[in-house]
Amino acid sequence: ARDLANTPPAHLTARRIADMAVTIGAETGLAVATTGAVPRQLGMNRAALTAAGFTGAASQTLVVHRSEGPTIVAVGVGDPASLTPAVLRDAAAAFVRAAGSRARLATNLTDLDGVSAQAAGQAVTEGVLLAAYKYGGLKTASNGTPAERSVTLLASAERRNGVAAGAERSPATSPTRRPRTSPHGASPTWR
16 A cells, blocks of 8 residues: 555645545545545445435435444535535534544545635634534543544645645634533533
């Protein structure tokens, strides 16, 4: 197997990005639209996905367990012509929920045409962080969710800087915008 982590950025195609996600050993969320190509890393074609009840609708997920390597999650992004930051935010959140208690995640949701790299980076970061938030102030036992998660946002060389800038700009990553913990039954407030 080729070491994709050391592949020069200029040579990262969509196929190699998806290969890299699988190679790094993380639970991998791969974007699947309602039409168009299905990432070969899923190991399923469109007919098999449809038979499993997965259509690629926005925020739909299908967990694909493999005998070797990390689990892969097909993440629906809907109609490619209707892709928006809100769709990406919701899809990223759906991926995190489908990933369950896994500590290492990777996704190619930021590498889709139709949304600017910066907007995609920001939206996916927000979706991941907001879906992963748990209020633990009154809990006495662990629920199996890791204390820390790492999420790798995979993007082509052309989009990498924009994705990084968007992820950094996301209000969800700002310490002043993180939800404060609140008493049982109350909604979290934002600082």
